[in-house]
Amino acid sequence: xxxxxxxxxxxxxxxxxxxxxxxxxxxxxxxxxxxxxxxxxxxxxxxxxxxxxxxxxxxxxxxxxxxxxxxxxxxxxxxxxxxxxxxxxxxxxxxxxxxxxxxxxxxxxxxxxxxxxxxxxxxxxxxxxxxxxxxxxxxxxxxxxxxxxxxxxxxxxxxxxxxxxxxxxxxxxxxxxxxxxxxxxxxxxxxxxxxxxx
Amino acid sequence: xxxxxxxxxxxxxxxxxxxxxxxxxxxxxxxxxxxxxxxxxxxxxxxxxxxxxxxxxxxxxxxxxxxxxxxxxxxxxxxxxxxxxxxxxxxxxxxxxxxxxxxxxxxxxxxxxxxxxxxxxxxxxxxxxxxxxxxxxxxxxxxxxxxxxxxxxxxxxxxxxxxxxxxxxxxxxxxxxxxxxx
Numbered sequence: 001x002x003x004x005x006x007x008x009x010x011x012x013x014x015x016x017x018x019x020x021x022x023x024x025x026x027x028x029x030x031x032x033x034x035x036x037x038x039x040x041x042x043x044x045x046x047x048x049x050x051x052x053x054x055x056x057x058x059x060x061x062x063x064x065x066x067x068x069x070x071x072x073x074x075x076x077x078x079x080x081x082x083x084x085x086x087x088x089x090x091x092x093x094x095x096x097x098x099x100x101x102x103x104x105x106x107x108x109x110x111x112x113x114x115x116x117x118x119x120x121x122x123x124x125x126x127x128x129x130x131x132x133x134x135x136x137x138x139x140x141x142x143x144x145x146x147x148x149x150x151x152x153x154x155x156x157x158x159x160x161x162x163x164x165x166x167x168x169x170x171x172x173x174x175x176x177x178x179x180x181x182x183x184x185x186x187x188x189x190x191x192x193x194x195x196x197x198x
Numbered sequence: 199x200x201x202x203x204x205x206x207x208x209x210x211x212x213x214x215x216x217x218x219x220x221x222x223x224x225x226x227x228x229x230x231x232x233x234x235x236x237x238x239x240x241x242x243x244x245x246x247x248x249x250x251x252x253x254x255x256x257x258x259x260x261x262x263x264x265x266x267x268x269x270x271x272x273x274x275x276x277x278x279x280x281x282x283x284x285x286x287x288x289x290x291x292x293x294x295x296x297x298x299x300x301x302x303x304x305x306x307x308x309x310x311x312x313x314x315x316x317x318x319x320x321x322x323x324x325x326x327x328x329x330x331x332x333x334x335x336x337x338x339x340x341x342x343x344x345x346x347x348x349x350x351x352x353x354x355x356x357x358x359x360x361x362x363x364x365x366x367x368x369x370x371x372x373x374x375x376x377x378x379x380x
Contacts, residue, residue, distance in 0.1 A: 078231050085233065089268055091287055109268075109288045111303065125288060127303060127334060156304070158334040158352060176334065176352040176368055 014070040019063045025100030026059045027051065029119060033103055058088040058107040065094035117149035126153040131161030205246045211279030212238045219282060237269035237286040248273035274320060294319040296328035305332045310339040310357060317341045
């Protein structure tokens with residue numbers, strides 16, 4: 001795979017405006033995914049309604065804690081991400097770097113340590129973690145996965161170790177990924193459960 | 199019945215192993231904020247009170263553990279020192295576990311629904327040896343013995359006895375597709 005798809009989103013300066021723009025991008029992404037319910041354009045009322053739904057509360061809390069972390073306030077950042085953990089049951093490390101457009105439809109059991117580009121989708125009980133049996137607190141640089149833009153991590157799936165996932169990759173349900181994936185790859189695990197009738 | 203001395207010794211072993219795995223970059227002052235440490239600490243206290251006969255305190259601490267860390271370690275489960283639960287979220291543990299067990303995350307140790315035989319840990323509960331590593335989403339179910347130094351792979355479902363020094367492979371085969379049209 002070429003090095004160009006390995007480029008992940010990396011922001012050098014995290015400001016409070018980055019938090020706000022990130023939350024707006026998360027709302028837009030959530031609205032895009034739940035377009036089955038939407039009628040017409042994204043009105044202010046729907047926007048506010050999204051803002052108080054668990055996906056946006058969770059990702060917004062993560063963005064605030066990452067902002068605190070990047071300002072050097074490690075203890076408040078960890079307290080905030082721990083509050084996120086207790087309330088939403090999603091373990092998004094305050095040191096993780098996730099681009100705008102994060103979408104977590106069901107926050108329970110989601111674990112994220114690492115770096116990801118924009119438009120990341122984390123489904124129920126997915127885990128993106130480092131390889132070592134390591135309970136370190138802050139650093140995500142070494143040993144953690146790097147995800148490109150537009151990656152979807154499926155239900156019960158695990159991405160583990162210092163791997164690189166290309167742009168637009170799809171990791172299917174209950175799969176374990178411990179190798180690099182090229183761009184637009186799809187990993188599907190499972191057995192043939194149903195056959196088409198003759 | 200477990201003594202307070204033994205509980206302290208196990209907690210020391212947990213803490214030492216956790217700090218050894220935290221590496222140089224881990225911030226020791228914030229250890230109490232780690233769910234990995236919280237869940238082990240609360241389970242030790244819960245098991246101590248429960249086995250001493252104070253079942254209310256044991257169950258209250260178990261509830262607190264479930265609330266704070268999402269880790270369901272039952273107060274009856276006897277876990278040896280040096281337990282590491284890397285990500286306690288959605289992890290359940292009922293049974294007897296030896297020393298230096300490592301649980302990665304989303305794991306389950308406990309009884310299945312069919313067999314209720316008692317091999318020493320309780321009706322239908324497993325006994326796990328020392329130095330066992332459970333991968334992500336691994337399940338150990340039923341009244342079975344798992345030996346020492348066993349590594350259980352990602353998502354593996356173990357329902358029969360496992361001898362010592364065994365590696366249980368990961369579940370499933372992965373098919374890699376390249377999406378068409380993009």
